[in-house]
Amino acid sequence: MDGQKMSSKRSAAPAAAASDRGVVTRRASRKGTVPPRVETGAERLVRCMEAHGVEYIFGLSGGAAMPIFDALVDSKIKLILTRHEQGASHMADGYARATGKPGVVLVTSGPGATNTVTGLLTALMDSVPMIVLTGQTPTFNLGKDAFQEADVTGITYPVVKHSYLVTKVNDIPRVVDEAFYLASTGRPGPILIDLPKDVTSAPCTAPDHDGVRIPGYVVPGRADTDVLEAAAAAITKSKRPVLYVGHGAVISGAGAAIAQLSEKLQAPVVNTLLGKGAVDETGPMHLGMLGMHGTAYANKAVEACDLIMAIGARWDDRITGRISEFCANATRIHIDVDPAEFNKTVTSHVQLLGDARLVVEDLLPLVGRLDTKPWLAQCAAWRKAYPLHYPTRGKALRAQHVLDRVNTLTDGKALFTTDVGQHQMWAAQFIRTRANRMWLSSGGAGTMGYGFPSAIGAQFAKPKTPVWCVVGDGGFQMTMCELATAAIHKLPVKVLIINNNYLGMVRQWQELFFDNRLSGVDLEGNPDFVKLARAYGVKGFYIRKPSDVDRVIKQAIKYNDGPCVIEAVVVKEDNVFPMIPAGAGYREMLIERPKGKLEKPEGST
């Protein structure tokens, strides 16, 4: 294997878990024949993972990681073998977003490790706690172009919150403790631990490690009182406030406090793609998603507000459009746990450094009801004038129709993941998320291939929750090999493929901004996804016409013996609206398909 001879199989003596003192006793079961031996670095690593409450490790094996895979044989941690390391990284991400606990990945060196880079970027961009363990060539081979050697810490510096190359076996307990602490505190993020094979094979004699101490690493909690007072004073003057809620609110569990604040102030709420679910989107104060493909009424409110308060949101370019015009005359308040986000793109008048939940809770007693009656009436009028809509007549099947019905029939009880593209934006518009951590989508990185594996991770995390993933025909094909993973674990994930036979979002841009000169977007050659599912022993359904929609969704909801694939064959050329072209101002929002040609957008895609 991997060009090397592997050592002979371990003794057949009954396996027993490592004892607390780190002395492995299983081979000494026949009294006196074999002296107890000190546990290996890999065994210690696994024991540390257990101590951190790890339930699942998602991974794919290989030479340099073999000691760790071996140590997992005797562990209560369940190893989920994936079909590709990218899948493993998104599964861990889905697990983490669904629970708030770090997801763990284990892969081998070289190509195994590089296959997780997209997963690391995805997790870093969206502040997801994740631990990626990579096998590495033995320390004596480092830098010698050894078989499957890659400078993995070097390759991944820009896509991790922090990383370690462990060169001393006795560092393992400290490194693992630090990794878990760093992954899940402050602004969460992915941590990579590169583990040379000689290190994981060596005897580990380190004493128990306790008390993480990372000089200079500060986890912000409550905001300063004087800044809270400044924020309250600004809020008190507002007549047209908007609360703009992002992923930070989901991560800190600030939803209940924000709902209270909204109620108390009588201020409407909008959320970002990743903020969905922090505050119930079906509530009367909620205007839905803002930004590039947000609802027209959310965007009108943002355009006209006199005060906007970002709660765990980072004024990203999908939100702001042309920055110089974004809420230029409004008072801007920013709550963030990461001080580097302040004044990064949009400047703000008041900056509240702290945990979103604690900051909003501390703000509550400092503010009172605002005179927003006319403002709320205006927002209601916009909601009425510009509802989300789609053509309902005719025989053509539309993605929006399917998603609208999935939303209704799942009744707020299901967790949704999405892939990236038109289907993602339609899902964001039509799936109204009611609870925290029930909506998982790759926002910052926009990673195609994320949707399906993240649903698998979420389903492992929440076995009782119905999990749906909404994917495009393009993105699904990037990680669809994980059908095997979902099938063998009989995970009842419902894979809804919005099949438009196009890389639809890019086609939309080419249609609108490039004279409909289509280039590299036709997915001619797509498989029959239902037949493909069946080849994996997975149940498959087609939705071909509007009259199939309800029947098939209900069948899928009832089917829980394993995964199912629902291929919705939708109209090929449909566009997502509303749309604020990249880099344009809010007043340039397109509510419908414009006549004629549009100028090429200033912003990036």
Place this chain on the structure above:
Amino acid sequence: MTGTNHIPALGVTANTLHTVSIITNDHPGVLVRIALVFARRGYNIESLAVSPGAREGFARMTITSRGDAQNTEQILKQLKKLIDVVYITDHRDKAPVEVEIALVKLRAARAARTDILRIVDNFESQVVDDEEDTLMLRLTGTSAELDDCLGALRPYGVEELIRSGKIVMDSGASNFTHLLGGAS
């Protein structure tokens, strides 16, 4: 366009020289992480000096780079965000003690030597190697003093030059040692 609510894009920056001091963990890879923060934003590190600090396990760096105040502020925050960075300070509004050293090798014919030695006499300098055709000098001073001295030496033919990069330290009591923990 009001232009008041945002940070101007990179590339349209004023050319101010910034000097920062950074206390980091003394690990392999720390320098790469720091360099990437600058490189990703298209900033050039103008000078860099690294050494172990007073406390074991920590390194200290002085970095100078050019850019406008706001983008530099963002770089400082991104540097602070690195887990290996324990403390960082911008010397913008302070007058730290600063020093730099240079070694310079000149093509120095006999005839020019008197002139050269007269020039460097105005600076803190020492002849460290005196050969048939070349002269090596060690210059010490502020970076500006070194600039002046080297400017004056240029006409005589500079063969080789290395500057240590500026190193700086704020005067008065230290304000970060408590962050390093343990015994001082």
